[in-house]
Amino acid sequence: MRVPKHVGLGLHAPTEPTGEVERARWAEQQGFHSVWLTDGGGKLDALTLAAAVATQTSRVRICTGIVPVYTRPPAVFATTALALSHLAPGRFVLGLGASSHAMIEGWYGTPFVKPRTRVKETVLLVRRMLAGEKIESFQGETLSTRGFKLATAPSGPVPIYMAALRPRMLELAGEIADGVVLNLVPVEALPRVLEHIDVGAMRSGRRVEDLEIAMLLNTYVTRQPEKTLAQMRQVAVNYFSTPVYNKFLEWSGRPREAERIREGFREKDREKTMGALDDTFVDSLCALGSAERCRERVRAFHKAGLTTPIIVAATSDHDEYLATIEAFTPAAMASGA
Numbered sequence: 001m002r003v004p005k006h007v008g009l010g011l012h013a014p015t016e017p018t019g020e021v022e023r024a025r026w027a028e029q030q031g032f033h034s035v036w037l038t039d040g041g042g043k044l045d046a047l048t049l050a051a052a053v054a055t056q057t058s059r060v061r062i063c064t065g066i067v068p069v070y071t072r073p074p075a076v077f078a079t080t081a082l083a084l085s086h087l088a089p090g091r092f093v094l095g096l097g098a099s100s101h102a103m104i105e106g107w108y109g110t111p112f113v114k115p116r117t118r119v120k121e122t123v124l125l126v127r128r129m130l131a132g133e134k135i136e137s138f139q140g141e142t143l144s145t146r147g148f149k150l151a152t153a154p155s156g157p158v159p160i161y162m163a164a165l166r167p168r169m170l171e172l173a174g175e176i177a178d179g180v181v182l183n184l185v186p187v188e189a190l191p192r193v194l195e196h197i198d199v200g201a202m203r204s205g206r207r208v209e210d211l212e213i214a215m216l217l218n219t220y221v222t223r224q225p226e227k228t229l230a231q232m233r234q235v236a237v238n239y240f241s242t243p244v245y246n247k248f249l250e251w252s253g254r255p256r257e258a259e260r261i262r263e264g265f266r267e268k269d270r271e272k273t274m275g276a277l278d279d280t281f282v283d284s285l286c287a288l289g290s291a292e293r294c295r296e297r298v299r300a301f302h303k304a305g306l307t308t309p310i311i312v313a314a315t316s317d318h319d320e321y322l323a324t325i326e327a328f329t330p331a332a333m334a335s336g337a
Contacts, residue, residue: 003212008034062093097162130158161177161179161214174199217286229288
């Protein structure tokens with residue numbers, strides 16, 4: 001079954017600490033199909049915020065994209081998903097992923113060990129728990145649990161999505177997840193990414209078209225493209241300086257850029273690091289410019305096979321933030337206004 005294409009809205013309010021709930025209500029009123037909550041970076045906790053959004057909305061899907069698996073044991077993910085399934089029946093999607101060394105080891109002080117295995121074991125255990133199974137005993141490579149069972153059943157199925165970047169994780173996501181969440185994938189690399197998801201999907205009797213493929217897309221409706229491109233370059237370099245994303249940059253066809261970023265950080269040479277990515281490539285990682293140019297970028301991702309571009313209004317300027325999210329309401333997308 002081919003999944004319909006949509007545009008999701010990433011919840012990020014630059015000036016109001018709890019403005020995400022208000023934005024979620026607005027998104028529902030405007031007809032957005034889904035809202036997405038990220039975790040980390042010192043922002044409001046995604047799962048706590050999801051509960052708040054659930055009580056203030058009635059139709060829009062509420063998706064985490066993503067929560068790192070290292071932050072909670074599977075039983076806690078399961079009980080949280082259970083609660084959210086009753087607060088938002090049929091509307092909650094649990095997005096899980098490995099995250100990065102910088103966040104897990106640096107911020108949280110937790111060893112970033114065997115990320116692919118940790119994600120796999122977490123997803124499979126949470127799914128068994130949500131299905132009502134009592135886990136008599138599980139001893140995996142990264143996790144163990146014994147005797148856990150949910151006290152009540154979820155209100156309905158809770159889809160589990162996986163974040164993925166490179167072949168083995170992409171194929172695992174295609175095999176065991178209900179959907180995939182991507183980040184910083186340029187249009188030209190998307191077919192290669194989708195091929196690996198399809199390889200995994202075929203292992204479980206499906207195809208990539210049967211899965212929702214979502215991607216966080218930094219989006220800037222702006223009248224200052226040069227200044228904004230510099231901001232996006234900083235975002236990209238921050239990501240690609242971490243081992244996980246640096247390896248993805250190399251795999252996706254940019255080995256020289258990946259090596260230059262590594263060299264720049266080793267040598268503490270900011271100019272070399274920031275100059276590693278040319279303007280064209282930085283621009284390809286986001287949607288930036290006029291409202292119509294940004295919408296065209298989103299349409300290009302849809303055409304390339306992405307199911308759900310997630311509009312992340314990444315600016316800190318309040319007026320640009322509003323212009324960005326308003327450019328992607330279903331009415332604006334349909335009219336091009």
